[in-house]
Amino acid sequence: MQRITRREFVKRTAVTSAAFTSLPAILAACGTSTGTGSNKPSKLVIAAVQGVEDGPLKKVAPNYKSQTGIDIQIVELPYPQLFEKLVTTFQANGSSYDLCMMDDPWMPKFGTMNALQPLDSNFGFTRDSDIPTVVYDVGTWPPPHGPVPPSEKNKSQHLYGITIVGNVEMFMYRKDKSDAPKTWDEVLTNAAKYNAPNFYGYVIRGLATNPVSSDSLPILWSFGGNIFDDNWKVQLDSTASIDAVTFLTRSLKKYAQPGPQSTDAADRSKLMATGKAYQSTVWPGEITGIVEDPTVSQVKGKVAYIPIPQGASGKGLGMMGNWLLGIPRGSKNGSAAADFIKWMLKPENMRNYVAQGGIPIRKSILNDSSLASANPYFQALAQSFDAVPNWRPRTDQWNAVETIYGTQMNATIAGQIAPAAAMQKAAADIRALMKGANYPS
Amino acid sequence: MSRLAAELPAPTGAKPARAGRRRRNRQERLAYTILLPALGTVFVIVTIPFVLAVWQSITADDGTLIGLRNYARALSNPLFYDALRATGIYAIIVLPAEIFLGLAFALLVHRTVKRPGLRATLYVLAVLPLVVPPVAVGVVARLIYAPGYGVLNYFLQSAGLAHSEVEWLGVPVLAMGSVASVDIWQWTPFVYLVLFAGLQTVPRESIEAAQVDGATWWTQFIYIELHYLRPLFLLILFFRVADVLRVFDHVFILTGGGPGTSTQLLSLYMYRIEFKFFDGGQAAALAVLVLVSISILYSLVTRDLPLERA
Numbered sequence: 001m002q003r004i005t006r007r008e009f010v011k012r013t014a015v016t017s018a019a020f021t022s023l024p025a026i027l028a029a030c031g032t033s034t035g036t037g038s039n040k041p042s043k044l045v046i047a048a049v050q051g052v053e054d055g056p057l058k059k060v061a062p063n064y065k066s067q068t069g070i071d072i073q074i075v076e077l078p079y080p081q082l083f084e085k086l087v088t089t090f091q092a093n094g095s096s097y098d099l100c101m102m103d104d105p106w107m108p109k110f111g112t113m114n115a116l117q118p119l120d121s122n123f124g125f126t127r128d129s130d131i132p133t134v135v136y137d138v139g140t141w142p143p144p145h146g147p148v149p150p151s152e153k154n155k156s157q158h159l160y161g162i163t164i165v166g167n168v169e170m171f172m173y174r175k176d177k178s179d180a181p182k183t184w185d186e187v188l189t190n191a192a193k194y195n196a197p198n199f200y201g202y203v204i205r206g207l208a209t210n211p212v213s214s215d216s217l218p219i220l221w222s223f224g225g226n227i228f229d230d231n232w233k234v235q236l237d238s239t240a241s242i243d244a245v246t247f248l249t250r251s252l253k254k255y256a257q258p259g260p261q262s263t264d265a266a267d268r269s270k271l272m273a274t275g276k277a278y279q280s281t282v283w284p285g286e287i288t289g290i291v292e293d294p295t296v297s298q299v300k301g302k303v304a305y306i307p308i309p310q311g312a313s314g315k316g317l318g319m320m321g322n323w324l325l326g327i328p329r330g331s332k333n334g335s336a337a338a339d340f341i342k343w344m345l346k347p348e349n350m351r352n353y354v355a356q357g358g359i360p361i362r363k364s365i366l367n368d369s370s371l372a373s374a375n376p377y378f379q380a381l382a383q384s385f386d387a388v389p390n391w392r393p394r395t396d397q398w399n400a401v402e403t404i405y406g407t408q409m410n411a412t413i414a415g416q417i418a419p420a421a422a423m424q425k426a427a428a429d430i431r432a433l434m435k436g437a438n439y440p441s
Numbered sequence: 442m443s444r445l446a447a448e449l450p451a452p453t454g455a456k457p458a459r460a461g462r463r464r465r466n467r468q469e470r471l472a473y474t475i476l477l478p479a480l481g482t483v484f485v486i487v488t489i490p491f492v493l494a495v496w497q498s499i500t501a502d503d504g505t506l507i508g509l510r511n512y513a514r515a516l517s518n519p520l521f522y523d524a525l526r527a528t529g530i531y532a533i534i535v536l537p538a539e540i541f542l543g544l545a546f547a548l549l550v551h552r553t554v555k556r557p558g559l560r561a562t563l564y565v566l567a568v569l570p571l572v573v574p575p576v577a578v579g580v581v582a583r584l585i586y587a588p589g590y591g592v593l594n595y596f597l598q599s600a601g602l603a604h605s606e607v608e609w610l611g612v613p614v615l616a617m618g619s620v621a622s623v624d625i626w627q628w629t630p631f632v633y634l635v636l637f638a639g640l641q642t643v644p645r646e647s648i649e650a651a652q653v654d655g656a657t658w659w660t661q662f663i664y665i666e667l668h669y670l671r672p673l674f675l676l677i678l679f680f681r682v683a684d685v686l687r688v689f690d691h692v693f694i695l696t697g698g699g700p701g702t703s704t705q706l707l708s709l710y711m712y713r714i715e716f717k718f719f720d721g722g723q724a725a726a727l728a729v730l731v732l733v734s735i736s737i738l739y740s741l742v743t744r745d746l747p748l749e750r751a
Contacts, residue, residue, distance in 0.1 A: 078576075080693075080716070083716070084716050087719075200589075207696075207697045207699065208696065208697035208698050208700070208701075209697055209698070209713075209717075211697070257588055257589050258588050258589065258605070258606035258608055258611070259588030259589070259606065259608040259610060259611035260611070261608075261610075261611045261700045262586075262587070262588055262610030262616070262695075262696060262699065262700070263587075263589070264697075267587055267589060267590070270589070270590055271589045271590070274590065276589060276590075396719070399716070399717040399719070400717050400719070402717070403717040403718070407698070407699070407702060408701075410697075410700055410701060411699070411700060411701035414611060414613075414699065414700035414701060416613075416700060416701045433718075
């Protein structure tokens with residue numbers, strides 16, 4: 001065996017180390033097309049949320065490769081990590097992802113950051129009359145209606161995201177026991193009527209921050225309450241808001257499951273699916289994933305889905321929870337990424353997407369009676385879109401607002417603080433936050 | 442050169458001293474060269490982020506220097522003290538429990554289990570909780586404590602020990618106990634492994650001599666074994682305090698910091714400041730404060746660590 005000197009050994013070690021250190025970068029460079037936006041890449045990388053939301057996308061992606069030759073690589077991340085990853089990637093103007101899935105409340109943050117490529121001016125997207133207007137509106141920045149953040153008022157509106165998961169928060173109840181409640185008063189009456197040992201009249205999703213915020217906002221809005229008015233004035237300590245919160249955390253809680261303050265969406269779905277609960281709010285993902293899944297549900301066919309019942313305001317307002325596809329500004333394959341979104345929106349591809357468990361946005365599919373039995377919530381979803389659901393306030397401060405509001409809601413459900421005091425505290429904290437962010441206080 | 446010659450002290454004189462220094466210099470250069478990749482890696486993944494964090498903590502979003510204003514905001518936020526208190530309570534529950542249980546189990550196995558095969562099996566079983574991802578631990582713990590379908594309530598009610606559902610995650614005291622129990626389950630084996638290894642270093646002659654003199658198991662532990670374990674307790678504290686400050690996953694999954702903010706530990710609080718409030722300056726100030734505090738604590742602890750002997 002040839003002997004080598006110490007100097008030679010050190011030199012070779014250094015060269016080998018450098019080669020190994022560079023290997024990931026070299027491989028990445030080989031695997032990613034670095035051409036201009038108009039070149040056809042070999043693959044597109046999508047940052048997606050892990051769960052029922054991206055399951056159907058994963059199933060239809062191979063079809064795109066067979067039709068176009070472009071491989072779709074889906075990088076899955078859990079909900080909070082996806083948001084963090086996208087924020088840090090956008091801050092660095094990174095090109096790791098050609099497309100990203102975004103929850104609609106993230107749009108203000110990404111819009112304010114100028115993180116996305118406009119789909120209308122760059123790639124020729126136009127509105128399709130078969131897709132609800134609100135779906136385009138939720139992907140538009142600055143928002144076409146409602147208050148606009150002060151820093152965004154001078155920006156021109158563009159479409160930055162297209163919904164691929166048509167989530168709208170709805171209501172579910174056991175249709176084998178009663179008719180549909182039309183108002184929240186009827187919800188309360190039914191909760192009292194059907195509440196029994198080990199069968200809960202209502203399920204509150206009350207886990208701290210995002211879960212309880214999502215669960216309570218449709219009730220807040222339906223009662224005429226709100227977080228902000230059209231001028232960003234905080235409304236949480238208004239009479240209507242406090243009445244709504246009192247209704248949920250005191251009146252309905254009497255008939256709710258034990259520990260509502262630690263209940264999340266999966267817990268709620270399990271309670272419904274195991275026949276232990278009568279009614280609750282619901283997201284479409286919970287329906288396809290658990291409540292109507294015959295392998296886990298004991299109540300398949302016994303649950304009906306309707307838009308959010310009316311509150312004291314005379315309206316029943318659902319909440320948007322759409323998942324959109326957008327193209328990061330750093331993507332070098334913008335044109336190919338836009339083609340993929342257009343492909344997803346084609347009616348025939350969306351039907352295939354629905355067959356794989358996808359939640360559609362086309363009215364023609366939602367109202368297709370041949371799909372109703374396999375998708376019992378489609379009609380309610382179509383009605384919810386028609387009623388124009390609310391979206392969460394379009395501010396880049398939303399995550400902080402939701403954390404403040406959701407923490408106080410959780411505390412009042414736990415009985416740690418009275419509803420009025422909780423909302424006054426939340427309102428004061430949110431006012432201070434918004435003032436610090438240069439919003440009118 | 443014979444062995445004797447090699448062990449003789451080097452004769453005095455300029456020439457051999459220079460040769461020795463040259464050799465030493467060459468060896469030092471080689472050592473530094475070999476260490477360079479490791480030091481470079483540490484510089485890239487530790488030093489640079491730390492410097493950036495310090496810079497972020499003294500600047501505004503637009504990059505202008507604002508002195509210690511972020512630190513003042515961090516220290517004036519009442520939620521910071523809530524998080525600090527919650528972290529303190531968490532540490533007071535988990536650290537003594539893990540050390541006591543780990544020690545008890547290590548002593549039990551050391552004294553009663555003599556078969557190598559059984560010891561190896563226990564070793565593997567003890568390693569298992571340490572390699573399970575914290576997220577998975579959190580999800581499983583949720584199946585145990587969850588309201589409505591939690592396994593624990595099912596067993597308690599089946600056994601007649603509870604007549605109604607216990608709100609394990611819904612009452613502040615119980616919620617803190619529940620999240621702490623997950624930590625205790627996952628990290629007691631670490632304490633056991635370290636202390637069990639420490640017990641193997643106790644000289645057999647000392648134990649046998651004490652036994653001949655009539656030492657009980659307790660005096661044997663207090664006067665002999667504890668002496669060998671004391672530095673390891675510091676080592677365990679060293680690692681566990683750092684881990685307690687990093688606890689995130691299972692708390693996030695089990696309670697989300699609730700009810701209210703009763704289980705919002707420091708790491709969860711800092712996460713929210715950074716990724717919910719997007720207040721990078723305040724989050725960086727908090728991170729630097731925690732790092733400085735823990736560095737001071739560790740410099741005190743390491744004075745008593747048996748680094749040379751290790």
